[in-house]
Amino acid sequence: MALVGNIRDFSLSDFLSLVDRGYKTGALHLSYNDQTARLYFEKGKLLLAARRPEDEKPELLVRLGVLNADQVAQACQALAARGNGVTLSQVVIDAGLVSAERLQSALMSHTEQSVYGLFAWPEGDFLFEHNQRPAPDAPLAPVPISIDHLIMEGVRRIDEWERIRDRIPSTDLVPRFLAPPGEKLKGMRLAPEEWKVFARINGRDTLAEIAQKTGLSEFDVCRAVYGFLTAGMLELVKRQRVLAAGMPPVEQPRIKKSLVNRIINRIRSM
Amino acid sequence: MQTVKMVISGAVNAGKTEFIRTISEIEVVSTERRATDDTRLIKKETTVAMDFGRIAISDDLVLHLFGTPGQKRFDFMWEILAEGMLGLVILVDSTRPETFRETNRIIDFFVSYRDTPYVIAANKQDRPNAWSPEELRLALRQPPHIKVLPCTATDRESVKNVLLELLYVIQERSED
Numbered sequence: 416m417a418l419v420g421n422i423r424d425f426s427l428s429d430f431l432s433l434v435d436r437g438y439k440t441g442a443l444h445l446s447y448n449d450q451t452a453r454l455y456f457e458k459g460k461l462l463l464a465a466r467r468p469e470d471e472k473p474e475l476l477v478r479l480g481v482l483n484a485d486q487v488a489q490a491c492q493a494l495a496a497r498g499n500g501v502t503l504s505q506v507v508i509d510a511g512l513v514s515a516e517r518l519q520s521a522l523m524s525h526t527e528q529s530v531y532g533l534f535a536w537p538e539g540d541f542l543f544e545h546n547q548r549p550a551p552d553a554p555l556a557p558v559p560i561s562i563d564h565l566i567m568e569g570v571r572r573i574d575e576w577e578r579i580r581d582r583i584p585s586t587d588l589v590p591r592f593l594a595p596p597g598e599k600l601k602g603m604r605l606a607p608e609e610w611k612v613f614a615r616i617n618g619r620d621t622l623a624e625i626a627q628k629t630g631l632s633e634f635d636v637c638r639a640v641y642g643f644l645t646a647g648m649l650e651l652v653k654r655q656r657v658l659a660a661g662m663p664p665v666e667q668p669r670i671k672k673s674l675v676n677r678i679i680n681r682i683r684s685m
Numbered sequence: 686m687q688t689v690k691m692v693i694s695g696a697v698n699a700g701k702t703e704f705i706r707t708i709s710e711i712e713v714v715s716t717e718r719r720a721t722d723d724t725r726l727i728k729k730e731t732t733v734a735m736d737f738g739r740i741a742i743s744d745d746l747v748l749h750l751f752g753t754p755g756q757k758r759f760d761f762m763w764e765i766l767a768e769g770m771l772g773l774v775i776l777v778d779s780t781r782p783e784t785f786r787e788t789n790r791i792i793d794f795f796v797s798y799r800d801t802p803y804v805i806a807a808n809k810q811d812r813p814n815a816w817s818p819e820e821l822r823l824a825l826r827q828p829p830h831i832k833v834l835p836c837t838a839t840d841r842e843s844v845k846n847v848l849l850e851l852l853y854v855i856q857e858r859s860e861d
Binding site: 416417418419420421423424425429432433436437581582584653669670671672674675676677678679681682683685 | 689742743748793823849852853
């Protein structure tokens, strides 16, 4: 079943995060006014971002200056001869027309720029089609692209407290790493302010204290933390807030197992 | 007579009233009024106070089901309803991603200061374009141990299943 919605309500960053954490494979179709875009994912990583249909054609490699028209024609012939399961990128690399590094760099840069442009859309319908794959002759990045830093880029463009407050309701919260962040960090490119915040996260200081210690505004700290949260690196805990206010935590009433069993039996019999 | 309470919460038009109506043994007591704000775009009448349903467990034990008002201006009611509850069902309209942020806000409200046993019911699974429970888990950023269950609030078996799954969570935490 396709996933449909609007990026006004469920942002592109949130959707990318869903794709990343869910290891999704498929195509995300976006439309806003007369603009369209299509993003292909393989197991949570980005293969291709097309802002127009021509971006999914082999000729994109000519436009990017990676190959000339004759080389593209040669690669397409070789692709047809090799049959199913082979991508254009593999053929181009195997034939020695371009190095894997050069192809990766050109396509990665093009893909990232295409996605950055999408973050400027204030709204737009989306439809995610599970398991829809690009055509065999589409110019795919040889190594699928990690989307963590794309998520961060989307978050950098948030300029409203309201959106951030959805997930960070108070600056009394304490950010804490879910696991050692090393692996996640590999795919990310943090801005200096984000590094400042990152370095101050110790599982003890509140967001307000981090703002104070870094000299950044609370908004900037919360925006950076929102990005880390969206990328699945952090959680926010509330220990200080409850105890510091002198309020006892609200305890759930202890329930007898026999009582619960009686309710279970009754509901089962309905 | 002992009474225990479960709370059914969720954003506007998530299906709370329908959920209680489907399982309650009494006519559900609802305070529905003509919607006066932007909720009227979604439904003509909406719950502005709360729904109340009841299931008799035995001669000396009754389960009460309370549906929270969906509109933000009735947030103050949530605190009252949450007092002493056995557990919580969060209903989500699986076809409307525009309500996911509000759903997160509601979850945050109920579980912030108390260790509330809860499950999430992915309602309207019978509709086209419903997000699956697993996709909702990702969208709502729920950890793996929280149950996100398929649900059709108009179907008695489906509602029973959600309540039973919540009861199993409560059972695990209960004392002998």
